[in-house]
Every structure is written in structure tokens, then in C-alpha cells.
Amino acid sequence: MAERPSPNQTVFAPWTDPDAVPLIRIEGVTKRFGDFTAIDNIDLNIYRREFFALLGPSGCGKTTLMRMLAGFETPTEGRISIDEQDMAGVAPNRRAVNMMFQSYALFPHLSVWENIAFGLRRDGADKDKIAARVEEMLKLVQLERFARRKPHQISGGQRQRVALARSLAKAPKLLLLDEPLGALDKKLRQDTQFELMDIQEKTGTTFVIVTHDQEEAMTVASRVAVMDNGRIMQVATPAEIYEQPNSVYVADFIGDVNLIEGRVSSIDEGRATLDWAEGQHPITGQASGSLSKGGRATFAVRPEKLYISREEPTERTNRVWGKILDIGYLGNLSTYHVETTGGQVIKCEMINVSRIDRRDYTWDDEVWLSWSDTAGLVLPE
Amino acid sequence: MKRLSAFNVVSLTLGFAFLYIPMLILVIYSFNESRLVTVWAGFSTKWYGELFRNEAMIDAAWVTLQVAFFSSTIATVLGTMAAYVLVRQGRFMGRTLFSGMIYAPLVMPEVITGLSLLLLFIAIGLDRGIVTIVLAHTTFAMCYVSVVVSSRLVSFDQSLEEAALDLGATPFEAFRLVTLPIIAPAVISGWLLAFTLSLDDLVIASFTAGPSATTLPIKIFSSVRLGVSPEINALSTIIIGIVTVGVISASLISKRAITKRIREEQAAV
Numbered sequence: 001m002a003e004r005p006s007p008n009q010t011v012f013a014p015w016t017d018p019d020a021v022p023l024i025r026i027e028g029v030t031k032r033f034g035d036f037t038a039i040d041n042i043d044l045n046i047y048r049r050e051f052f053a054l055l056g057p058s059g060c061g062k063t064t065l066m067r068m069l070a071g072f073e074t075p076t077e078g079r080i081s082i083d084e085q086d087m088a089g090v091a092p093n094r095r096a097v098n099m100m101f102q103s104y105a106l107f108p109h110l111s112v113w114e115n116i117a118f119g120l121r122r123d124g125a126d127k128d129k130i131a132a133r134v135e136e137m138l139k140l141v142q143l144e145r146f147a148r149r150k151p152h153q154i155s156g157g158q159r160q161r162v163a164l165a166r167s168l169a170k171a172p173k174l175l176l177l178d179e180p181l182g183a184l185d186k187k188l189r190q191d192t193q194f195e196l197m198d199i200q201e202k203t204g205t206t207f208v209i210v211t212h213d214q215e216e217a218m219t220v221a222s223r224v225a226v227m228d229n230g231r232i233m234q235v236a237t238p239a240e241i242y243e244q245p246n247s248v249y250v251a252d253f254i255g256d257v258n259l260i261e262g263r264v265s266s267i268d269e270g271r272a273t274l275d276w277a278e279g280q281h282p283i284t285g286q287a288s289g290s291l292s293k294g295g296r297a298t299f300a301v302r303p304e305k306l307y308i309s310r311e312e313p314t315e316r317t318n319r320v321w322g323k324i325l326d327i328g329y330l331g332n333l334s335t336y337h338v339e340t341t342g343g344q345v346i347k348c349e350m351i352n353v354s355r356i357d358r359r360d361y362t363w364d365d366e367v368w369l370s371w372s373d374t375a376g377l378v379l380p381e
Numbered sequence: 382m383k384r385l386s387a388f389n390v391v392s393l394t395l396g397f398a399f400l401y402i403p404m405l406i407l408v409i410y411s412f413n414e415s416r417l418v419t420v421w422a423g424f425s426t427k428w429y430g431e432l433f434r435n436e437a438m439i440d441a442a443w444v445t446l447q448v449a450f451f452s453s454t455i456a457t458v459l460g461t462m463a464a465y466v467l468v469r470q471g472r473f474m475g476r477t478l479f480s481g482m483i484y485a486p487l488v489m490p491e492v493i494t495g496l497s498l499l500l501l502f503i504a505i506g507l508d509r510g511i512v513t514i515v516l517a518h519t520t521f522a523m524c525y526v527s528v529v530v531s532s533r534l535v536s537f538d539q540s541l542e543e544a545a546l547d548l549g550a551t552p553f554e555a556f557r558l559v560t561l562p563i564i565a566p567a568v569i570s571g572w573l574l575a576f577t578l579s580l581d582d583l584v585i586a587s588f589t590a591g592p593s594a595t596t597l598p599i600k601i602f603s604s605v606r607l608g609v610s611p612e613i614n615a616l617s618t619i620i621i622g623i624v625t626v627g628v629i630s631a632s633l634i635s636k637r638a639i640t641k642r643i644r645e646e647q648a649a650v
């Protein structure tokens with residue numbers, strides 16, 4: 001599991017240290033297939049022992065980026081270096097990088113044991129060493145009992161663990177995981193996410209994981225890169241990505257968010273105020289990016305940061321009135337969809353602290369939504 | 382089991398009779414005492430004895446087997462390589478032309494293939510004999526092999542090869558240790574196909590065989606022109622016997638392999 005910062009332990013954040021040497025340097029990398037640009041001028045540093053997640057919708061170039069790291073594709077422009085060595089012209093079988101394939105790509109004619117031993121045998125290590133390492137790997141993924149089985153004789157979850165063991169067996173500097181949990185059901189997925197973190201911690205390997213599932217990225221990763229159309233939109237820790245998205249795209253991609261468009265009326269000490277509708281109070285949030293007074297901007301706030309009330313909360317500057325359109329009761333929390341001026345619907349999430357709390361709201365009730373000045377962000381268009 | 386209607390029984394019987402009565406007659410007459418093929422004069426196995434004393438016939442059989450073995454083996458190697466490049470190397474200059482050209486010999490009349498090879502061998506001054514037949518058979522069987530193997534390669538998951546490379550295998554090791562074992566059934570079928578094609582080829586062999594080497598089909602064909610001898614019937618019966626055993630055991634083996642696989646898969650769940 002992720003290291004918890006404690007008083008005698010420094011927080012793991014090499015990306016904040018200007019002297020830290022990254023394991024992977026991706027500098028100005030572009031990849032084109034014909035006239036289609038799959039990767040568009042990416043710069044990225046990934047550090048040793050990181051659990052780095054590439055997150056983005058299907059087709060945004062995640063697999064292509066991974067395949068360039070593994071050596072199956074060559075960048076059209078730019079350079080990739082791993083451990084200070086330029087990877088141009090280095091064949092996949094000469095890289096200290098292993099990949100766990102999206103389809104697992106287990107060798108169907110070999111047993112679980114032989115699948116794991118495959119890479120070790122290529123290095124020409126002696127028999128006893130190979131056997132010991134394979135046993136170690138089988139133990140790590142808890143598959144000792146299945147060593148003699150063929151891939152078609154084990155379940156999907158077990159196959160996924162064999163693929164992981166096989167790619168870890170050579171103790172690579174870098175392990176690439178392409179949607180490793182895509183084929184698993186939700187429960188197994190969550191268990192496996194923790195298992196993966198555990199294994200990453202134990203082996204100290206640098207992991208780069210590709211996923212289109214934002215929850216997965218948030219759970220496992222030390223840092224997340226959000227990608228769109230071959231470009232990296234933001235690279236940050238899961239908490240920063242969630243609380244400090246640098247664009248509407250990232251805010252919208254990760255979790256639930258309310259987006260309100262308007263015009264910047266003032267910018268002052270990192271706060272920006274937005275006029276957004278006639279008859280409503282202007283809203284204020286933390287200014288982000290290059291905003292200009294009078295220019296258009298979007299206010300983004302997470303539903304759980306909002307508070308619902310019947311009376312006008314006059315002590316708050318950010319307050320909006322509207323009518324309840326919909327109520328979703330989820331047991332531990334309730335979500336209210338409130339329609340305000342211009343048909344704008346704002347979502348508010350309230351934890352049901354006491355058993356009868358706030359049950360008195362019902363459809364078509366006139367309510368106020370409010371939040372603090374620091375709860376939301378004002379993002380440029 | 383479903384019961385067949387009268388109509389179905391009749392059509393089935395007619396069809397199979399049409400297919401197998403000629404062969405049955407041939408088998409029966411191979412045990413005929415008389416030298417005259419059309420007159421039954423009692424049971425005897427003497428023609429089998431004659432056959433085994435007929436050295437020319439035994440030699441031809443031996444040549445045929447050698448030719449079939451060598452040509453199908455070389456054709457399998459070349460055909461597999463061709464299929465691999467055409468399916469795997471993606472788009473390269475002239476790929477469409479090459480893949481079209483590999484099919485051409487399949488539809489080319491054998492007479493033309495035979496004649497062109499004959500002209501080639503004469504032009505380069507190669508004496509006709511076992512080598513030329515092997516070369517000729519390799520040439521046309523290779524196309525069949527590459528068609529069989531490429532149809533398997535098309536559905537082969539390329540990430541398996543990439544996984545092998547990723548784990549440190551050289552491209553050749555990846556092919557030898559991963560691709561080849563997986564496509565082996567197709568390669569073996571290709572080999573068997575090439576072997577069979579070579580065994581029963583008459584036309585191309587006639588063009589490329591020389592006085593020093595004659596194959597069985599040529600031998601049979603030329604002796605039948607002088608009148609069908611009961612010896613040929615005996616020989617044909619032996620061939621029918623071998624083919625029957627081959628087909629039955631092949632189907633038994635594949636059936637057992639399928640049952641085993643199903644059982645293993647059930648054990649896994």
C-alpha cells in the first residue's frame with residue numbers, strides 16, 4: 001500500500017525534488033501513424049519506485065506511449081531515455097523493461113511454471129536459480145498449486161496473476177501494465193488493485209499502469225497523467241488532480257463535478273469572481289491558469305463541497321437558489337439535483353449524518369445551495 | 382440418434398456406392414487367381430508375391446516415397462517462411478503482388494508448370510532424376526503449404542510474439558519457441574498435404590522424371606497402358622489399405638486430443 005507519511009519518514013515525492021534523476025525521460029515525443037498523430041509532443045519524467053498511471057479515454061494514445069517505452073514502436077520525433085540511456089534503436093529484447101499485456105499474452109502451449117520461467121531462460125541463468133526465482137514468483141502471486149496447469153486450465157483472475165508474475169520474474173527496472181485489470185469483475189478488480197500496490201511496494205519496481213478507469217488510477221497511483229487526444233493534460237498526484245484540476249477537461253474527467261460558465265468580473269489575490277446568471281449572486285473560487293478580467297471562464301466545484309438549506313445562508317458569498325429536480329437516496333448519502341437560472345442543474349451531495357436528517361426536502365422545493373470561497377476553481381476556457 | 386427417411390437412405394447408398402464400388406472391385410480382383418482382369422478364377426494372393434518380386438515397381442515406390450518426403454519437407458520450410466513474411470511483415474513494397482503470386486501456381490495447369498520446369502532444367506543443364514522431381518514438387522507444394530499456414534497465422538495473436546521479445550527472446554527465438562509450436566498443427570497439415578500431392582502427382586513428375594528415376598504413378602500409368610495387370614490391382618489395394626489406416630488413425634487421434642482438452646478445461650473451472 002502507499003506509504004503513509006509519518007514523522008520520521010519523508011513523503012515519497014521525488015518529482016518535487018529538482019535534483020532527483022528520473023528513471024524515464026520522455027522529451028518532445030511525437031508518434032504519427034501515417035498522417036494521424038497518436039502522440040503529440042509529450043514531455044514526461046517518471047521516477048524510480050513510482051506507481052505512475054496513464055489515464056484517458058479509449059484511443060487517446062495510452063497503449064502507443066507504453067509500446068514506445070517497451071520498444072515495439074519508435075517515436076517519430078523526440079527521444080525516450082530510460083536510466084539515462086537513450087532508447088533509440090534499442091530492441092525490445094534488449095530493454096530492462098517488461099510489459100504485462102492487455103490480453104495477458106500467456107503462451108498457451110507452456111505451463112504456468114514455464115511461462116514464468118520463459119524470460120529467465122532467455123538470460124541463460126542456471127537451472128537452480130531459475131527454479132528458485134519461479135517458485136518465488138509463484139508464491140508472490142499465490143499460484144503455487146497451479147504451476148503445472150496450462151493457461152486454458154485456470155481462471156481469468158489466475159491468468160492475470162500469471163501474466164504479472166511472468167513480467168516481474170526478470171526484476172525489470174520498469175514494469176508496464178496495459179489495462180491489467182480490464183477483464184476482471186469489480187470485486188476482484190478492487191482486491192487486485194491492492195495486491196498490485198502491495199507487490200509494487202515489496203519489489204520496489206517502477207510501475208507504469210494504463211487505465212481508462214479513473215477510480216483505479218486514483219487508488220493505485222503515486223501520480224496520474226490525464227491524457228486526451230495524444231496530449232498530456234495534467235500530471236499530478238491523485239489528490240491534486242481531484243482538488244486542483246488545471247482544466248475543465250481534467251475536472252470533468254475525474255469524478256463528479258458541477259461546471260458553471262460565466263464571465264470573470266474580478267481577480268484578486270488568487271480569487272476570481274464570476275458573473276453567471278441574472279438574479280443570482282456572483283460566485284467566487286480559486287483562480288487557476290491564465291484568466292483575464294471580462295473573459296469567459298468556467299467554475300468547477302465537486303458536489304460533496306456543496307451544502308443545501310431552506311433558508312438563504314447570508315453569511316456565505318457563494319449561494320445559489322433553485323428548485324429540487326431530483327433526489328437520489330444512496331443510503332450513506334443523498335444527491336440533490338437542483339435546477340437554477342437558465343436551466344443549469346447543480347448537483348449536491350450530502351452525507352446522511354443522522355437517520356432523519358434532511359429527509360424533509362422533496363421534489364420542487366425551493367432551496368439554497370452554498371459553498372465556501374475555496375471550495376471551487378475558476379478555470380479558463 | 383435420428384432415423385433416416387427412405388429417401389435419405391437411398392441417396393446415401395447411391396452416393397457411397399458410386400464412390401466405393403470401383404475401389405471394391407479393384408480390391409476383389411487383386412485376389413483373383415487369373416491373369417485376366419475381368420474373369421474370376423478363384424482366390425489367390427499370388428499377385429502380391431509377384432508385386433514384391435517386381436524390382437522396378439519396388440524401386441518406383443521407393444523413389445516416390447523419397448521424393449514425397451524431401452519435397453514436402455523443403456516445401457514446408459519455404460512455404461512457412463513465405464507465409465510468415467506475407468502475414469507478419471505488414472505492408473511492404475510489392476506485398477500484394479507477392480501474395481497474389483503465391484496463389485498463381487495453385488490455379489496454373491499442371492502441364493504448364495511441368496513444361497516450364499522441364500525447360501528450366503534443360504536450360505541449366507540439370508540431369509533429370511530424383512533431384513529434379515524433388516525440385517518440381519517442392520515448387521508447387523510450397524504454395525499449398527503457404528496458403529494453409531497463412532490462414533492460421535492470420536488468426537495468431539501477435540502479442541504472443543511481442544511478449545516473447547519483451548521477455549528477452551530474439552526474433553528467431555520468439556518464432557521457434559512461441560510461434561512455431563502454436564502453429565505446428567497447421568504446419569503439419571501443410572506437410573501432409575504436400576506429401577500427398579507429391580505421392581499422387583503424375584503430370585509434373587512425367588515432365589521432370591528421367592530414365593534414372595521413375596515414380597509410382599508414372600510406373601502404374603505406363604504399365605496400365607499395356608493392359609491392366611493384377612499386380613497393379615494388388616499395389617493399389619495396398620495403397621488403399623495404407624490410406625484407410627492413416628485417415629482412421631488421424632481422426633481417432635484428433636478426437637482424443639479434443640476430448641482431453643475438454644476434460645482439462647472442465648477440470649480448471
Ligand SMILES: Nc1ncnc2c1ncn2[C@@H]1O[C@H](COP(=O)(O)OP(=O)(O)O)[C@@H](O)[C@H]1O
Pocket residue numbers: 033036038056057058059060061062063064065
Ligand atoms: N499501428 C497503428 N497504426 C495506425 N494507427 C494506430 C496504430 N496503433 C494505434 N493507432 C491509433 O492511435 C490511437 C491511439 O491508440 P492507442 O494508443 O491504442 O489508444 P488507447 O490505448 O489509449 O486506447 C488510436 O486512434 C489508434 O487507432
Ligand SMILES: [Mg+2]
Pocket residue numbers: 062063102
Ligand atoms: Mg489500449
